[in-house]
Amino acid sequence: xxxxxxxxxxxxxxxxxxxxxxxxxxxxxxxxxxxxxxxxxxxxxxxxxxxxxxxxxxxxxxxxxxxxxxxxxxxxxxxxxxxxxxxxxxxxxxxxxxxxxxxxxxxxxxxxxxxxxxxxxxxxxxxxxxxxxxxxxxxxxxxxxxxxxxxxxxxxxxxxxxxxxxxxxxxxxxxxxxxxxxxxxxxxxxxxxxxxxxxxxxxxxxxxxxxxxxxxxxxxxxxxxxxxxxxxxxxxxxxxxxxxxxxxxxxxxxxxxxxxxxxxxxxxxxxxxxxxxxxxxxxxxxxxxxxxxxxxxxxxxxxxxxxxxxxxxxxxxxxxxxxxxxxxxxxxx
Amino acid sequence: xxxxxxxxxxxxxxxxxxxxxxxxxxxxxxxxxxxxxxxxxxxxxxxxxxxxxxxxxxxxxxxxxxxxxxxxxxxxxxxxxxxxxxxxxxxxxxxxxxxxxxxxxxxxxxxxxxxxxxxxxxxxxxxxxxxxxxxxxxxxxxxxxxxxxxxxxxxxxxxxxxxxxxxxxxxxxxxxxxxxxxxxxxxxxxxxxxxxxxxxxxxxxxxxxxxxxxxxxxxxxxxxxxxxxxxxxxxxxxxxxxxxxxxxxxxxxxxxxxxxxxxxxxxxxxxxxxxxxxxxxxxxxxxxxxxxxxxxx
Numbered sequence: 001x002x003x004x005x006x007x008x009x010x011x012x013x014x015x016x017x018x019x020x021x022x023x024x025x026x027x028x029x030x031x032x033x034x035x036x037x038x039x040x041x042x043x044x045x046x047x048x049x050x051x052x053x054x055x056x057x058x059x060x061x062x063x064x065x066x067x068x069x070x071x072x073x074x075x076x077x078x079x080x081x082x083x084x085x086x087x088x089x090x091x092x093x094x095x096x097x098x099x100x101x102x103x104x105x106x107x108x109x110x111x112x113x114x115x116x117x118x119x120x121x122x123x124x125x126x127x128x129x130x131x132x133x134x135x136x137x138x139x140x141x142x143x144x145x146x147x148x149x150x151x152x153x154x155x156x157x158x159x160x161x162x163x164x165x166x167x168x169x170x171x172x173x174x175x176x177x178x179x180x181x182x183x184x185x186x187x188x189x190x191x192x193x194x195x196x197x198x199x200x201x202x203x204x205x206x207x208x209x210x211x212x213x214x215x216x217x218x219x220x221x222x223x224x225x226x227x228x229x230x231x232x233x234x235x236x237x238x239x240x241x242x243x244x245x246x247x248x249x250x251x252x253x254x255x256x257x258x259x260x261x262x263x264x265x266x267x268x269x270x271x272x273x274x275x276x277x278x279x280x281x282x283x284x285x286x287x288x289x290x291x292x293x294x295x296x297x298x299x300x301x302x303x304x305x306x307x308x309x310x311x312x313x314x315x316x317x318x319x320x321x322x323x324x325x326x327x328x329x330x331x332x333x
Numbered sequence: 334x335x336x337x338x339x340x341x342x343x344x345x346x347x348x349x350x351x352x353x354x355x356x357x358x359x360x361x362x363x364x365x366x367x368x369x370x371x372x373x374x375x376x377x378x379x380x381x382x383x384x385x386x387x388x389x390x391x392x393x394x395x396x397x398x399x400x401x402x403x404x405x406x407x408x409x410x411x412x413x414x415x416x417x418x419x420x421x422x423x424x425x426x427x428x429x430x431x432x433x434x435x436x437x438x439x440x441x442x443x444x445x446x447x448x449x450x451x452x453x454x455x456x457x458x459x460x461x462x463x464x465x466x467x468x469x470x471x472x473x474x475x476x477x478x479x480x481x482x483x484x485x486x487x488x489x490x491x492x493x494x495x496x497x498x499x500x501x502x503x504x505x506x507x508x509x510x511x512x513x514x515x516x517x518x519x520x521x522x523x524x525x526x527x528x529x530x531x532x533x534x535x536x537x538x539x540x541x542x543x544x545x546x547x548x549x550x551x552x553x554x555x556x557x558x559x560x561x562x563x564x565x566x567x568x569x570x571x572x573x574x575x576x577x578x579x580x581x582x583x584x585x586x587x588x589x590x591x592x593x594x595x596x597x598x599x600x601x602x603x604x605x606x607x608x609x610x611x612x613x614x615x616x617x618x619x620x621x622x623x624x625x626x627x628x629x630x
Contacts, residue, residue, distance in 0.1 A: 037414060037591030038397045040404060043498040047489040068621045076625050105487015105507025112467040112486045119607075120342070120600055123490050124466035165614030172613075173606045177464060177599050178493040184599055187606050191613040199620055222624040229620060311493060318588045321595040 034322060036314040043179055043311040050304070052103040056096045057171050057300040060130065061198030062205060062293070063092025064167025067137055067160040069202050069226065074157070078219045083144055084209030085202065089160060090141035093134035093167075100130075122174040129166050136160035168198035175307060181317060182251040182310030183303075189241035193303070196233035197296045200268060203227025204292025207275060211286025217279065224279035227292045231272035234299060235265060248316050251306040260302030268295030342458065343601035345570040349457050353472035361476035362519060363578035364528065364536060365544040366450055367551060368590075369563060371535040373448035377411040378402060380530035384515065385410065388503075404591065405451055407503035410512040411527050414590045416447035449581065449590045450527070450536055453478070453499045453512035454567055457575030458598040461491035461500050461511075469509070476541070477514040477578055485509050496574065496596035514578070541578060552582060560584070566592065573597030 036042070046053075070085035101110045114131070118124035136159040143153020172194040176187035183190070206223025238261070242249040252261055271291030278284030310316045336352050350358040381387065390408035395401050400415040419442040459478045462470040469484035470491060480491075480500075487507040491500045500511040515525035523529075528538035537544060548565055555563035562584045567577030573596050587594050 035586055035588050037416070037589060040591055041498065042588070042591060042593050044406075044492045044495065044501050046493040047502045065617060065621060068618050072621060072625050103489075105489065105502050105509075106485070109467075109486035112469070112484060113488070115484070116466075116468045118466060118468070120463040120603060121466045121490070122603075122606075123464065123488060127466060165618045166611070168617045169610040169614045173603075173610045176606055177603055178490075179460065179496040179498075179596070179599050180493050183493075184602070187602055188609060191606075191610045195613040195617045199617055202621075203624075222621075225624040226621060229624070307493070314588070317593050321593055322586075322588065325595045 034315055034318045036318055039314065041312050042314050042317040045308050045311045046178070046180065046304075047105075048304075049103045051301075052099045054301045054304040055297070056099040056103075057175075057194070057304065058197075058201065058297045059092040059099070060096040060171055061168045061194055061300075062201035062296065063089045063096065063137065064133070064164040065198040065202035065226075065230075066092065066205060067133070067140075067157070067164035067167070069206060069222070070140070071157050071161040073206075073219075073222065074154070076222075078222070080210055080213055080215035081206055081219050081223060084206055084213070086137070086141045086144045086157060088202070088205045088209065089164070090134075090137040093130065093137045096130060097134050122170060122177050126170045126174055129163055129170055133160055133163040133167055136163070168195045175303070178307075179317075180307045180311045181248050181320065182245065183307045185245055185248055185320075186241050189237050189244070190303075192237040193234060193241060193299070196230045196237060197299050198230070199226050200230025200234055200271070200292050201296035203230055203275065204271060204289040204296065206289070207279065207285045208289030208293065211282050211289060214282065217282060217285065220279055220285055223289075224275040224285070227275040227288065228272040231268035231275075231292060231295060234268055234296070238265075238299065247319065248310060251310045251313070251316065252302065255305065255309050257302045257304075257306035257309060260298045260305060264295045264298035264302055266295075267291045267298060271295055338604065342463075342603060343573070343598055344458075344575060346457050346575050347570075348476075349472060349575075350474055350476045355474050358474040358476075361541040361578065362514070362539065363455060363476075363541040363544055363580070364452060364514070364525075364538055365548050365580060365582070366452065367535050367537065367548070367582045368447065368449035369535075369551075369555060369560070369582055369584060370533045371413070371448040371450055372533055373399065373413055373415055373446070374532060375402070375413045376530040376532060377450050377527035377536055378409070378413060380526040381411045381512075384518070384526035385513070387510075405453070405497075405499045405501075405511075407501040407506075407510040410452065410510075412451045414447070414449045414451055416449075416585070416589055418445060418447070418585075418589075419443065420445050447584055447590065449583065450531075451590070451592070452527070452579050453514070454497055454574070454580070455512075455514055455578030456598065457570065457578070458600070459574075460494040460496060460598045460600055461509075463598070463600040463603075464490045464494045466490065473514075473516055475514070475516075475519055477516065477519075479513045479516050480509055480511060482508055482510070494599055496593055496598065544580075548580065548582060555582075573601070 066085040067089040070082050073081035101107050113127040136156045140157035169191040172190035175183045176190050203223045203226030210220045242252045271288045274288030387408050398415045402412050405412045422443045455477045469481045485508040524538040528536040552563050566583050567580035570576035
């Protein structure tokens, strides 16, 4: 590159990296004019590891909704569904704890998370949700498997169910409470997307588990309804979110995020249809469960990658802020 | 002194150290970086590295300008931005001096260089501090924001929370690092290493109130001298982060220097986020319960 490449012209210049410039040209409209420091990002990209954190977003949500599902299944006389959901809740929670510790830059210091309770930190609040949740779901699942201390196991399950709802949505606050435009600006819809995705995954797990166990298909009706309803809301809320975000919503349609989210839509929609239409057929029910689980997982990956791309693009940071300054009148910095 | 939740999360806040719990404390200290006198020497970068024992983090050439540092990061706590741009030629008297060939630059335009030493802003409302789950990031008695490296477990939450892209995880170390405003030096009544080393006093250290007055005078003087582009950045306690402890005098839009034009502390919206998350969590439980209605088919 020569210096001339970087000299402003009166009309401004395209400051994007050449590769991005070439990639963006065929199908997109010309982006809003903006200035930047040699096209470099303003923000730092999230350092959270892949697959640790997107998989945790999935497994924690699935576990939370499963914990609620398990107790309702037990209370309504559906022992096989309760068993599957209890094991899913414990498995998802324990996997989440492992993934989050592995994600730390200093895993040996994971207990520092418990030094304080801090409401301004969604990660601190989340730690105090996930820690008791994982202990309670593990106790409930252990009792379920061994048959030891059923009363205590049931009590643990009820405690886990009380934390199940927060488990499904606190992670939405976790990612939206950042400066990343595609995440932060979506804070209204993100809890709905995450909550619905969790419900869809829990329904999917129920369908899959009952199918594998060969349980009476009469038991899987709640799981089928949840899988379908969760998937439908996940799709609708996700679409509404992208639309409302305007230009920033582009990050959910392009690159790795766009590919993951397109896959998620196909999987969730297929799973939802299969769950409703084919739940009485063991094989179809199990396959639908797999599709719903995969759809939920792909949704989390897509949203994660959209955030990375948004942080890396100075346009997402500068253009909305510049528009805000312009609206508030001259004299603003 | 008591504070409302809104005051604690965003908006003007006269005394962040008091908000953090210091009953008695020294005045708020900060930086005023006057980029109109920065010569791009990078003495600040070197002094910071030397004093704070910040490791080397790459000796590459960026190929974009005289800036081969690139950006602030875990191991770059001062970063001198270098911008070369053309502007409409001001009415200048032609002294008939030999000039440097300027390539494709048109006759009615001239080249100008902007140099600016960037640093952690030590925000009044610091998102990195707000979201830190371990308490590693804390507010000092000087109103500055510092990472305690013996507490940080490298969760990385501060990294995407910072609206300026300042703090980062150091590879191979795993912990988050950033400017401490030389907490060790300021505690001993010394000025930070970068300000000490700055040969033009572009970096000025002092009581924030005094620096704000000085900056206002400086921008007025520049306007009178015809430099109408001069403007302050990060000086306003009413801005999205409650004003910066380290603020700047710039000669172009902030984004030209890699700074966000109108940063907002993300935790401003946190009460709304928690409210929605709680409502949706209740909705999730209700949805699961509804799926069991109607009994067994």
